[in-house]
Amino acid sequence: MKKLLLTLASGLLSLTLLNAAESTGIEGNYKLVSHKTPDGKVIKAPNLAGLVVLTPGGYKSVNVMYKNVTPTSSSFSLIARYKLSGSTYTETLLSAANDTLTGKVLALSGSTKSVKVTREGGSIKFTPPFEVVCYEFKENTFTATLPNKGVDTWVKVQ
Numbered sequence: 001m002k003k004l005l006l007t008l009a010s011g012l013l014s015l016t017l018l019n020a021a022e023s024t025g026i027e028g029n030y031k032l033v034s035h036k037t038p039d040g041k042v043i044k045a046p047n048l049a050g051l052v053v054l055t056p057g058g059y060k061s062v063n064v065m066y067k068n069v070t071p072t073s074s075s076f077s078l079i080a081r082y083k084l085s086g087s088t089y090t091e092t093l094l095s096a097a098n099d100t101l102t103g104k105v106l107a108l109s110g111s112t113k114s115v116k117v118t119r120e121g122g123s124i125k126f127t128p129p130f131e132v133v134c135y136e137f138k139e140n141t142f143t144a145t146l147p148n149k150g151v152d153t154w155v156k157v158q
Contacts, residue, residue: 024084026124026137027056030154032064037150052154054144058082060091062131064152078130089126090114096130 027144032050035043043066050064062078082089093109112131124137133144133152140156 024124026084026142027054028140028156029053029143029158031157032152034153035066035150036153038148050152052153054082061065080128080130082115082128084124087117087119088114089117089128091129093130 016038030052032048032052033044035048037043048065049068051061052063053059053061054077058081060078060080060082062076064077065075076096076098079095081092081094081095083091090112091114092112095109109130115126115129118125122138125134133146136143136145142154144152144154146152
């Protein structure tokens with residue numbers, strides 16, 4: 001019995017360590033809290049809404065809506081598989097839809113691309129291959145910098 005308990009305890013510890021090793025540090029649900037325009041104007045709800053979900057199983061969902069950020073309302077949705085490992089972020093696009101915010105129009109794809117990841121001072125920084133933003137994760141927040149469009153601030157929610 002003692003041997004069985006030690007074996008079970010050892011197995012649970014190994015499983016816990018394995019799960020901790022597989023964590024990328026970015027998993028979670030993030031809520032969009034603000035958008036800062038290039039001229040310094042800060043936009044908050046109800047003129048924007050967004051949710052990014054990064055599952056431990058490697059699925060990513062992005063949904064964003066901006067009102068009065070550009071001359072017209074804008075929205076963006078994306079579903080993908082992702083993997084963050086060391087200095088590489090890989091994404092397989094499952095579907096995406098976009099309007100005037102970035103000028104890109106995406107659709108169902110299945111394409112897989114990888115980009116370089118920078119890790120420095122506790123931050124994780126990369127530009128997802130099917131988006132035009134640069135993500136920077138730090139603790140329970142991340143920013144998404146849109147070239148010539150501004151910076152979004154996201155906060156992890158439970």
